[in-house]
Amino acid sequence: MRTGQVVGGRYRLEARLGSGSQGEVWRAADQRLHDRPVALKRALSGGDDAAAAKVRKESQALASLNHPNVVTVHDLAEDDGDHWIVMEYVAGRSLADLGTVDAETAARYGAQLAGGLEAVHAKGILHRDIKPANVLVTEQGQAKLADFGIARQVHAEPTLTGTGAVTGTPGYVAPEVVRGGRYTAAADVFSLGATLFHAVEGTSPFGEGNAHALLWRTAQGDRVAPKRAGTLEPVLDRLLEADPKRRVAIGDAHAELARLSGEPVSGRSRAPLRRKWIWAAAAASALVVLAAVLWPALRPAESGGDPAAGGLPVDYVGDPRTADPCALLDAEALSVYGRARLDSDYGNFNRCDVFLDTETGWVDVELYFYVSTAEPERGPTRMEGPIGVISYEGEHDECERTLVLPDGTNLLSIDAGQDESGESDLCAIADTAVAGALAVLDHGEIPRRAPEDPASLYGLDACELLGDEALERFPGVNAHSPYRGFGDWECEWYSTTSDRKVSLEFDRADPPTAEDGEVVEIGGRPALVEGDHWYPDSCLVSVVNRSYPSADGDGTTTTEFLRLIVFGDEETQEDRCALAVDLAEPAAEALPDA
Structure with missing residues (x-):
């Protein structure tokens, strides 16, 4: 598509407004109506007759709707096998782009949108992806529902099957839909x-985070307490009622929002609802592929998993401190690639390894748990239940899988790495390890590990080893909001005045030697100052807890270390190490007796 191209012999493309997986959106001029501005969205590409018939049917249904708070559908244009939805062009911004508004303004927008939604439902149409990005606000302050399902790719038709899709955007989709229930008009109300x-609080009712976390909170009803809603809070509670049977009806919501806004809202429809719904899924992010598949109630019938009661997700981890990472590594299955040896006490307590001795070298299959609220790294993704x-x-020396x-x-990381001389098929090895882990997870909660020695670092909270008095040695530290790693076996503090960061984590490795760094005594314990041995612009100090x-019964000795690392590129290495030693002292003094 290009500027100036004419679609359907009538609509001249003038500027591309956006594009994505669901197609392109253009501002265009209707040449038959004195260059009236319109918006064009490509709904279908190619010659799928059945899909085209469905798009035509849904376009006709929306075209018959004329409401001031719903973006009007004018036409369906066909051009060289492509199908374009021709819609009203709205000069304005989305509610997502406006920022927060006061309760009265939100009530006014809400009354307008409720009136539009009431009219949409009267036509037997479900929107299925109402969210701030799909609400347009004109320069005159009029809110309009946009982005109905006819703009989707038909091959992305959402289903509620074990293969995996749910319609809606995490944070805004109703809890009954997340749990695998049928999408109804009540879900649009939610x-x-x-x-x-979002309009008054600046966040979804379930906060922010990646799709998985939002869907989990939605299924559990873990809502954020409103802080700015004021007089709008009671009606928000009724709109966000978890039980769809008790949720406020759209007509009643319209009337209540209009009363709160202090002004009448036109366009309310009282036409009876039709019993047969047109399943109009919303475009763009309407299809959340990693959604319904998250809930064990929807797992394929052949799966041996034991779903949680009420269709809620299985809590695979349970108590992070007792979840055994070694229970997820099948050394016997991995032995087809070489002589396999399980190493249960290398690295932090969230980790387990299988070392393979192959004909050409060694391979380390590393499995570890970690926590993250960020979206996982992009890559080819598949669902296993x-x-x-x-x-x-x-590269040649590494292949990684994230569960x-x-x-x-x-999250669970499985990483297969090899020495430089190795020629092993690392991704085949990683996939074998994944299959073994999934076989264990298919039975539910991760098996528990045996209790550790009371003298071990295992039972400690890394964040508690540096109290307020100790952290005063770290200039500008944000002492009250550290990052906590899995099992509380890692903690990070950040400076509010510089790029400095302090990390304190537990580790297990071979006993220390003088070759590892400068041997010192810190807090009455042997320690090493290892400088930037791990990371550039850092200083690592390792304090021995016990050996x-x-x-594993292999005749080796394991040493537990407290590792304290200071990061920052604004000072000298000497200054970084001085701070690292200074902070390591109170942490070492807080360790249990060996």
Whole structure:
């Protein structure tokens, strides 16, 4: 498509407004009506007759609707096998782009949108993706529902099957839909409430975060308490009622929002609802592929998983401290690639390894748990029941897989790496390890590990080893909001005045030697100042907690370390190490007796 091209012999493309997986959106001029501005969205490409018939039917239904708070559909244009929806062009911004508004303004927008939604429902149409980005606000302050389902790619028709899709945007989709229920008019009402919540609070009712975390909170009803809603709060509670049978009806919501806004709102429809719905899914992010598959109630019948009661996700991790990472590594299955040895006490307590001795070298299959609220790294993704598997094809010496658990914040990394002389098929090895882990997870909660020695770092909270008095040695530190790693075995503090960061984590490795760094004593314990051995612009100080015979029975000795690292490129290495030693002292003094 290009500027100046004429679509359907009538609509001249003038400027591309956006594009995405669901097609392009253009501002165009209707040459038959004195160059009236219109918006064109490509709904279909190619010659699928059945899909085209469906688009035509839904276009006709929306074209028959004339409401001031619904973006009007004018026409369906066909051009060289493509189908374009011709819509009213709205000069304005989306509610997502406006920022927060006061309660009265939100009520006014809400009344307008409720009136439009009431008219839409009267036509037997469900929107299915009401959210701030799909509400346009004109320069005159009029809110309009936009982006109905006819603009979707038909091959992305959402289903509620074990393969995996749910319609709606995380944070705005109704809880009954997340749990696998049928999409009804009440779900649109919930999404309207979630959109108004965002208008006054600046966030969805379930906060922010990646899709998995938002869907988890939605399924559990873990809503954010409003702070700015004021007089709007009671009606928001009724719109966001978790039980769709008790949720306020759209007509009643319209009347209540109009009363709160202090002005009448035109366009309310009282036409009876039709019993047969046109399943109009919304465009753009309407299809959340990693959604219904997260909930074990929707797992394929052949799966051996034991779904949680009420269709809620299985809590695979349970108590992070007792979840055994070694239970997820099948050394016997991996032995087809070489002699396999399980190493249960290398690295932090969230980790387990299988080392393979192959004909050409060694391979380390590393499995570890971690927590993250960020979206996982992009890569080819597949679903295995409720668990997402993201593949990353690394260089010659590495291949990585990430398993995204249903809560969206607990992840499991499987990384196969080899020495430079190795020629092993690392991705085949990683996939074998993934299959073994999934076989265990298919039975539910991760098996528990045996209790550790009371003298171990295992039972400690890394964030508690540096109290307020100790952290005063770190200039500008944000002492009250550290990052906590999995099991509380890692903690990071950041400066509010510089790029400095302090990381304190537990580790297990071979006993220290003088070759590892400068041998010192900190807090009455042997320690090493290792400088930038791990990272550039950093200083690592390692304090010995205890040494003991390896639990693997291989005749080796394992040492537990407290690792304290200071990061920052605004000072000298000497200054970084001085701060690292200074902070390591109170942390070492807080360790248990060995």
